[in-house]
Amino acid sequence: MRFQTICSIFLLLFCQSLSAQTLIKGTITGSKNLPLNGASITLTGTYYGATSGNGGQFSFSSPDTGHFELTVTLIGYKKSVREVRLTGEPLNIDIILKEEISEMQAVTVSAGSFEAGNQKRNTVLNSLDIVTMAGKPADVVAALQTLPGAQQVGETEGLFVRGGTGAETKVFIDGMLVTNPFYSSVPDISQRGRFSPLLFKGTHFSSGGYSAQYGQAMSSALTLQTHDLPSRSETNMIISSPQLSFTRQQLAKNEKSSIGFSINYNNLTPYFAAVPQKPFYTKAPEIINGEFFGRWKTTKGMFKYYGYATHNTIAFHKPSLEDEKAFDYFSLKGENIFTILTYSGKINDSWKINYGGGFSYNKDRIDIRTASPDSSFSSFYPRLTNYTTQARLVFTRTLGGLSKLHFGTESQLIIDKIHAEDSIPYVRRQDNFIAAFAESDIYITGRFLAKPGARVEYSSLLGKANISPRLSFAWKLNNAGQISLAYGIYYQKPETTYLLRKPLLDYSRASHYIFNYERIAKGRTIRAELFYKQYHNLVRFPANNPMQLTNDGAGYAKGFELFWRDKKLFKGFDYWISYSWLDTKRQFLDYPSKVQPTFAANHTANVVAKQFVESITTSFSITYTYATGRPYYDPNLSEKSFLSSRTMDYHSLSCMVNYLTVIGKANTVFMVNVSNVLGNSQVYGYHFASKPSAGGMYRGEPITPMAKRFIFIGAFISIGNDRRKEILDL
Template sequence: MKKSMLLVLFSFCVIHGFTQVIINGTVKDKKMKPIIGASIAIKNSYDGAVSDSSGNFKFATSDNGNDTLLVSCAGYEDFMELLEIHKPIHLNVILKETIYELNAVTVTAGAFSAGDAKKGVIMSALDIVTTATNGDITTALRTLPGAQQVGEQEGLFVRGGTGDETKQYMDGAVISNPYFKGPPQITQRGRFNPFLFSGTVFSTGGYSAIYGDALSSVVLLTSNDLPQKSEVDLSVSPLFLGAGTQQLSKSKKSSFGLNYGYTNVSLYFDVIKTKPDFFKAPQYQTTDFNYRAKTKWGGMIKYYTSFGYNVVGMRNQDIDSLYLKDQFNVKSTNWYNNLNWTENLGKRWKMYWSNSFSINSDKIKEQVVNANNQPKEFDTATYWMNLKNFDLKNSTDNLQSRIVMEKKLKRLNALRFGGEYNYESTKLLFNNYPINLQDNYGALFAETDAYFSNHFMMKLGGRAEHSTLLDKTNWSPRISFAYSVGANAQMSAAYGMFYQKPENMFLMYNRNLDFTKATHYIINYQKTGDKQLFRIEAYYKDYENLIKTVSLQNGAFSYNNKGSGYAEGIDVFWRDKKTFKNFEYWVSYSYLDTKRDYLNYSETLRPDYATPHTFSVVGKKFFQRLKTQVNLTYSFATGRPYYHFIPDGNHGYDLTDKGTTIDYNSIGLSVDYLPNLGKANAKNNIVIVATVSNLLNNKQIYGYNYSYTGSYKEAVLPPARQFFFIGIFFTWGVDRSQQVINDNL
């Protein structure tokens, strides 16, 4: 009996062995390279194998019928295939690389990111206030490649573009008047504190289809979320007094903040003499309020409102007379509101709703006065002198609403689409002559992120926009690529068309103007390492429909869209926080070749705000034992061209004089001392800041003004060669000492 049972069992095993099916094959990636160590198995079975060094595998299974084969390997997406198991099977398996957010390439062409660790931090809020640039966002961004060193006008002049060609956004909504208003040829600071923002993106071209109405550049500012703790701040200096608070709710789901600042530089001008006669020293008052709240769906609502007021009165020697002066009075108010709602809608959908509303009022009066500062009138023989006497009242209301819907797809792919509406109403009163401009500007846009692997992605988008004032519609395609070329290295390329409405100063003379246009071509290489970043970028921009000035009789003029131009160049950036202990630095270099035929230019010329070579070095050394940080910024730019044109009697202009200014050199120094650094249970955090601009007192010339006849010219200079500042900043509730240490180690 036992022998019979053993014989039956042996026969069953032999039969079973002969009914096993052989499954073999190879496992490779999309580039047909073998994948080592991939697991190949029949689902819910112990039958399987592991791929060898050639990617080959082979195993036997006794399963019959329909079963699922599962192939898996770290770094790749799982592969599954339904098999009919009844005879030998050979498989060639291709695995797709898993795309991880930290490993995947991102488009960097034309964009410098700050506060976004995934793309490489370029400049944090602390960087901005410690770059020896007086804590101003725009001035700090001028130390990055692509930006020109223009010291007599507000705005960022980027890659051959004017300051008006750069737009700023807070949480996705436009800031229509980001700078205070001042007299001509004296630049003004921005309205916003850098510590208001957690991230800054400085796009020097090729930016997203979500944004428009900017020929050259956009600056995207992301405001802070909820504070970690409640805090109270106080700022004291001979120039200003400021106080504020941020209060976090007990539930830590909402917060509010309130700030006030007053600046009066009259005491400073009593000590430091300036070339202009400031009979009314610049005064600024600002107050702002913010509210932030988390939603129950994981979103965030932010509201920010600010009110600013400034006045200044100034007299300069009149360039056409030794006995007369030009007197300027400026009074400006600005109310800005920003409402942003970001929400998770479920099923990988997200909504971004951005809104801004502002009311800006400027009152500017210029009057020629005599030696006793009394108004002077002129007869018809010297009518051009009367053109200097004007009274301008400008009131602008601006409303913008933008909504973006985002759908996260598989493998980091994403789709974004939405629209925006912008209403602008401008009321001008020029020498009691009223001019009203009203525009309804709308746009629809869409773009997609398409990831083909961790090493290659594409961003494709488009934007359609319409202006009722111009009665014109545009279509703007945008496309960009990113490709990995090595460890932590990638190349990016971008192309796009960009349109912008003419400024109101042109539309008040001719409402039949068209959009101006720029086409961008960009390619860059970027390599990141441990606390290091290198970047080089080449670009070309083609300008069309630029504004040209048309000369009329008796000094009158109008405008058309017959201008054109180009800009091309190379930008280089290197940042290093690794090589030297407690020391970081960055180096920026820009080469720019640009020419334009626009405004009253008689021919295609290099614009008077552009220079071929710009160079900046920023260094920061933290002395922990001394509780002190020293910041040094050096900026250099080759001379800028200047021109003098006169009407040619045929609606154009003749060039009568030209030249190049001296090179621009400036060293800025700031020292930050933290007396309570390292003290246990310190009740407050104190920072003492001292700064000086143009440390070596170099002469700086921005251009030249000409007399009416052109026989005399006068250099455009800063009000004073140097600026000195000292201030004390107190904070209760939050100790920022560790933030300072971590940012500098």
């Protein structure tokens, strides 16, 4: 009897429990009404819930009653929270989840933009690609010349992009302008950049349509980001045919700060003694520089300091075209200082701040003369000095998701001086330059991004202001492919050499229009880009009066570019191919009409290939570059034929071998890098005498490299940090 009573009570309680259960069911779908499986559905504060099946459907029961929150989560989608009331009656709930944008998944504007780093989703080049590229011995700009849009110009320094001069590309480090990014100019010899690529964690090369946060570059902006705190203390050394280098970085015990320094000495005297050069050097290039860098991590951000100082000398002479017995003599002594202090960090969860200040100094002592044993034909001894003081402040406001608003201001105090004995009196130009800018990243959806912006600038030297609108869009077609559009107006002050002659000039202006398709998937990258640029207010002067400067020049550039990279063809093998077609004409400087400029080739192609052989810990790299001939001026032709002559096509095949090993406690990479292995003849242009000979013809000679090949042999030694792995990871 007692047993029957207990069973009856248990059965009654069980039935009451069943009657109190609330059935909750429904369907989980995405924004396009497609069912989503694998979503987690839970009643907050209880143990009850379910997971959606293949059709997005779910179903579970709860004995609880009252008000609860029904939470739905799924990776890649925003969390959904809905209030429900459980009464015992069945609930049918359909929920639509919205995609959650992450930085790795989100669409980004790729029009005119190349990333070179280790952390960006749309990285095209890895940082170590720059160091290990054949024929480009650890030179950032030389490595970027293998990308579409960049021209192969070997007779002068600079990054020549899409029909623009080298001066139309500006370089920024941690957001701060670098006034003199290259060693001082030498006639007919391209100078390398001052800074080692190992300083930088990321490189952003824009061949057009760049951000409103930067300005004063009509063609291109190259922005470099220095490393944060090192992972450990380390010592690095480079011992090579032209260079000795020692670098030390010390990480604090709390791993929140670091300091470091670097000393570099370059002297090409031994190399030039072994490999004859053209011209004849009375003083081979000699460079000594020192660097100091510091990092301090705070609770909300990081301070970075970078300081650089260098002294360089060079002197040479070569036969003159003006007289068969005369020589052209050139010598230069240069000094440069560059220093910046920056901070980047959070104010709170919604606001971020970046600010910095910097100072740079550059002085060149140049001696130029043409003389024979019997007489002196001409001489010019300019002394040029530049001081640049700058400050920059940028705020970033999160608008929700990944959408952001950037706005800020920058100022520069620029002082230029020139003096030359017996020819140029003391001239000083000062410019107080200020700018303000605003730009937004507006994610309309996870697949569609709008990036409007504007920039306002004022120059006290010109006495003029300008407004530069910028606008770009990106649309993600699928998980790997996207298209981008970019438009912008870009202003630039005339070069210093012209402002020293006449300060009251106007800004030059370029309008950019860009269409881009990019796909990055499974270790392969393809990019195709169309562009059009229109130039206005370029500097001009008559051929017989270089002091009569105006802004009457104009021009255009249009073209198509293609880039392909494949890291998955074979194990350890990586290659990329780039091609650029360029159609450009401009009337500027002393050009009598609108013609293709001397620095522009119609067709340029690059092939870079790398193979790492793990069994012998050795990497092999080749770089092949081709460019059609460029225009040059021949005074023996009529004015109607101005710049109608062409140099021979450019060919260069370069090779590099890196052997990785350990010597004692030192991780070591032995390197051999040979440019133009086949010894192809290369002509960058021609020089002609200023007066015709007795026969009525102007004497001329080609502008060629200093030697057929350049051979770099060296070793990179690292103690405390195995950087060999970075090469393994390429």
